[in-house]
Amino acid sequence: MSSESVDVLIIGAGAAGAAFAWSMAETRMNILCLEQGGWVKTDDYPGLRADWEARQFGDFAFSPNVRGRREDYPINDGGSPIQISNFNAVGGSTILYAAHFPRFHPSDFRVRTLDGVGDDWPIDYATLAPWYDLNARMMGVSGLTGDPMYPPDKRVPLPPVPLGKLGEMLARGFNALGWHWWPSDSAITTAEYEGRAACINAGTCLLGCPQGAKASSDVTYWPLAIRKGVRVEAHCRVREITVDERGMADGVIYYDAVGTERRQRAHVVVVACNGVGTPRLLLNSRSKHFPDGLANRSGLVGKRLMFHPYALVTGIFPERLEGYKGPSGCCIISQEFYETDRARGFLRGYSFEMLRGFGPVSTAMIGLSAGRMPHGADHHRAFDQLWDRNAGMVAICEDLPDERNTVTLDPELGDSDGVPAPRITYRLSENSRAMLDHAVARGAEVLAASGATDTMVQAPLPFAGWHLMGTARMGIDPATSVVNEWGRAHDVKNLFVIDGSVFPTSAGVNPTNTIQAVALHVADTMKKNLANLFD
Amino acid sequence: MTDIPAAADLSADQRRALACVLDALVPPSPDGRLPGAGAAGVATHVERTLRTLPDLRAMVVDGLRDLDVQARAQHGRPFVACGEGERAALVAAQGFGYALVPHTYVGYYQQDAVLEAIGMEPRPPHPKGYTVAENDLSLLAPVKARSKRYREC
Ligand SMILES: Cc1cc2nc3c(=O)[nH]c(=O)nc-3n(C[C@H](O)[C@H](O)[C@H](O)COP(=O)(O)OP(=O)(O)OC[C@H]3O[C@@H](n4cnc5c(N)ncnc54)[C@H](O)[C@@H]3O)c2cc1C
Ligand code: SF4
Numbered sequence: 001m002s003s004e005s006v007d008v009l010i011i012g013a014g015a016a017g018a019a020f021a022w023s024m025a026e027t028r029m030n031i032l033c034l035e036q037g038g039w040v041k042t043d044d045y046p047g048l049r050a051d052w053e054a055r056q057f058g059d060f061a062f063s064p065n066v067r068g069r070r071e072d073y074p075i076n077d078g079g080s081p082i083q084i085s086n087f088n089a090v091g092g093s094t095i096l097y098a099a100h101f102p103r104f105h106p107s108d109f110r111v112r113t114l115d116g117v118g119d120d121w122p123i124d125y126a127t128l129a130p131w132y133d134l135n136a137r138m139m140g141v142s143g144l145t146g147d148p149m150y151p152p153d154k155r156v157p158l159p160p161v162p163l164g165k166l167g168e169m170l171a172r173g174f175n176a177l178g179w180h181w182w183p184s185d186s187a188i189t190t191a192e193y194e195g196r197a198a199c200i201n202a203g204t205c206l207l208g209c210p211q212g213a214k215a216s217s218d219v220t221y222w223p224l225a226i227r228k229g230v231r232v233e234a235h236c237r238v239r240e241i242t243v244d245e246r247g248m249a250d251g252v253i254y255y256d257a258v259g260t261e262r263r264q265r266a267h268v269v270v271v272a273c274n275g276v277g278t279p280r281l282l283l284n285s286r287s288k289h290f291p292d293g294l295a296n297r298s299g300l301v302g303k304r305l306m307f308h309p310y311a312l313v314t315g316i317f318p319e320r321l322e323g324y325k326g327p328s329g330c331c332i333i334s335q336e337f338y339e340t341d342r343a344r345g346f347l348r349g350y351s352f353e354m355l356r357g358f359g360p361v362s363t364a365m366i367g368l369s370a371g372r373m374p375h376g377a378d379h380h381r382a383f384d385q386l387w388d389r390n391a392g393m394v395a396i397c398e399d400l401p402d403e404r405n406t407v408t409l410d411p412e413l414g415d416s417d418g419v420p421a422p423r424i425t426y427r428l429s430e431n432s433r434a435m436l437d438h439a440v441a442r443g444a445e446v447l448a449a450s451g452a453t454d455t456m457v458q459a460p461l462p463f464a465g466w467h468l469m470g471t472a473r474m475g476i477d478p479a480t481s482v483v484n485e486w487g488r489a490h491d492v493k494n495l496f497v498i499d500g501s502v503f504p505t506s507a508g509v510n511p512t513n514t515i516q517a518v519a520l521h522v523a524d525t526m527k528k529n530l531a532n533l534f535d
Numbered sequence: 536m537t538d539i540p541a542a543a544d545l546s547a548d549q550r551r552a553l554a555c556v557l558d559a560l561v562p563p564s565p566d567g568r569l570p571g572a573g574a575a576g577v578a579t580h581v582e583r584t585l586r587t588l589p590d591l592r593a594m595v596v597d598g599l600r601d602l603d604v605q606a607r608a609q610h611g612r613p614f615v616a617c618g619e620g621e622r623a624a625l626v627a628a629q630g631f632g633y634a635l636v637p638h639t640y641v642g643y644y645q646q647d648a649v650l651e652a653i654g655m656e657p658r659p660p661h662p663k664g665y666t667v668a669e670n671d672l673s674l675l676a677p678v679k680a681r682s683k684r685y686r687e688c
Pocket of ligand 1: 034091206
């Protein structure tokens with residue numbers, strides 16, 4: 001492999017890399033994807049074993065620092081109240097994601113114009129609408145048309161996930177307050193779909209889905225892309241992207257499964273390592289042309305890191321809810337507080353998403369961290385008060401871009417191949433704090449209206465750094481953005497970025513549907529411009 | 536999960552004492568429906584966890600030794616031969632048990648006997664899954680009755 005040059009080299013086989021590879025495959029070019037993780041086999045998933053919940057504290061933890069697998073890279077996130085969650089494998093973080101799959105709103109692409117903060121995107125909702133539709137079919141999305149929060153032409157191919165007793169109780173609570181709610185768009189097959197089995201409501205989604213019903217990209221795009229000729233090389237960690245004498249990308253240096261250094265040449269390099277992995281790789285790719293990191297003449301690579309600060313409000317109900325049955329992160333969404341209302345004391349807004357109840361281990365551990373799960377004689381009474389009587393609800397707050405929130409290279413920490421690791425510097429803005437406070441109060445209100453007698457609160461939720469955006473933003477002006485409106489680096493015309501790094505703003509919903517829609521949009525634009533791709 | 540070397544195993548006596556400590560942390564329920572954590576076999580899980588946490592393991596080994604010394608001093612018998620109340624008081628006074636609480640809970644709530652007692656089937660969620668009732672989408676009527684809520688732009 002080391003001598004042959006490929007036409008397109010994709011780095012990272014997660015949500016974005018997979019969608020992009022599948023779309024580009026029809027060009028019949030020589031396409032290779034290098035991925036530092038491996039394939040997750042059905043049998044590896046915790047949900048098939050009695051100790052399934054315990055593995056969230058071990059080899060299936062959200063934090064790479066806890067998992068510590070060889071393919072993970074450590075992340076110094078001690079400088080942030082929100083810690084990074086990810087997964088490194090073919091399928092990327094979609095192996096663990098909850099598959100909550102909303103779209104952005106039209107207003108999310110016009111933030112500066114509408115609300116005077118953040119930035120406008122160089123593309124709009126109409127640009128992405130066909131790619132959202134295509135992505136819904138490719139991932140197998142379930143939901144219901146007619147949501148008054150979205151343009152009416154939004155369509156998904158499968159009926160919504162079951163609300164269950166818990167979801168219907170909350171729906172009644174929202175109705176009692178006259179607030180918006182809707183069954184969640186979920187990248188989960190609620191019926192057999194394109195060779196994938198139907199969801200069986202086992203509720204282990206956040207530890208992976210052995211049923212293949214949850215749309216992780218290893219069971220959706222990748223098999224199709226590979227059938228069309230794309231190659232994926234697993235356990236290959238890219239150390240740096242190299243440039244030629246003219247400053248054009250000419251390939252990568254990577255470490256293979258046994259840690260041997262290798263070279264891969266390429267005509268086009270596409271980075272899909274997520275909002276932390278992508279700036280890390282670009283910053284690790286220094287050369288005489290790019291002493292501050294590849295494609296970083298704007299100085300913005302690694303800056304403007306956005307999460308979605310989360311509030312978790314858990315309601316405690318007098319009756320049993322059967323909450324452990326059903327997809328763990330998908331039930332109903334409320335966007336009552338989504339669009340800006342200045343009277344609320346903050347700009348932009350948030351979505352509420354109902355989770356299910358927690359399994360027994362998680363119930364005990366959440367109770368413990370809330371000081372409600374004593375050991376000794378009183379333990380069983382305390383457990384009984386929480387067990388299957390709790391319903392979690394998260395608020396996903398829009399984060400505003402701020403250049404002080406960064407991914408940089410840690411001067412000491414490195415991965416198992418010695419590649420410098422990322423360091424996160426992040427502080428919660430006053431706007432986010434005000435939004436979290438609002439969400440906690442409104443969350444408690446709707447839970448009470450649904451019959452909850454008590455609530456537990458975590459805001460910001462410390463381990464919720466799973467939506468990673470903004471660190472190589474797109475824009476028209478090379479002085480204020482890293483890539484253009486179709487993902488091409490302003491400084492390196494054969495280098496593309498296609499993951500959440502390119503988002504100018506974060507919106508107040510989960511990002512993966514939009515990440516993949518952007519990746520499909522970039523691929524489509526590249527295909528239309530193949531003859532003059534580097535002009 | 537990763538294979539762990541057997542070298543770090545506790546002795547049979549230490550294991551018995553550990554089970555008594557776990558029973559003090561999660562005792563049997565007063566109505567007898569739920570077993571104590573020691574009786575439920577949680578020591579196996581805790582011991583496996585300790586193999587990956589050498590500092591905690593050292594603390595537990597020292598703590599078990601100290602419990603025995605205290606038991607003999609206060610009650611004239613080894614810790615494992617003390618009554619339930621005596622053992623609970625000794626564990627509370629010694630303190631190292633606190634560090635075992637999260638591991639005990641994680642191990643306890645995976646046990647078949649415990650799952651059955653709290654109303655769950657004693658099996659992993661996959662591959663059988665669960666049945667959930669059909670949606671009552673008539674609940675959406677008031678939401679549908681409201682006009683469009685997104686901003687046109
Ligand atoms: C617990 C959890 C729950 C989530 N829930 C949701 C949800 O409900 N809805 C939603 O929209 N989003 C959710 N997310 C986020 C979602 O998973 C991500 O938005 C999405 O996977 C991002 O796609 P990506 O392709 O940009 O990056 P990833 O999917 O993270 O893929 C990046 C890939 O690049 C690889 N890589 C990185 N660096 C290198 C390198 N140097 N060399 C080789 N390979 C490299 C990584 O190994 C990884 O596989 C969740 C995430 C987590 C962790
Ligand atoms: S609930 Fe459905 S999607 Fe989630 S893990 Fe189980 S089968 Fe998969």
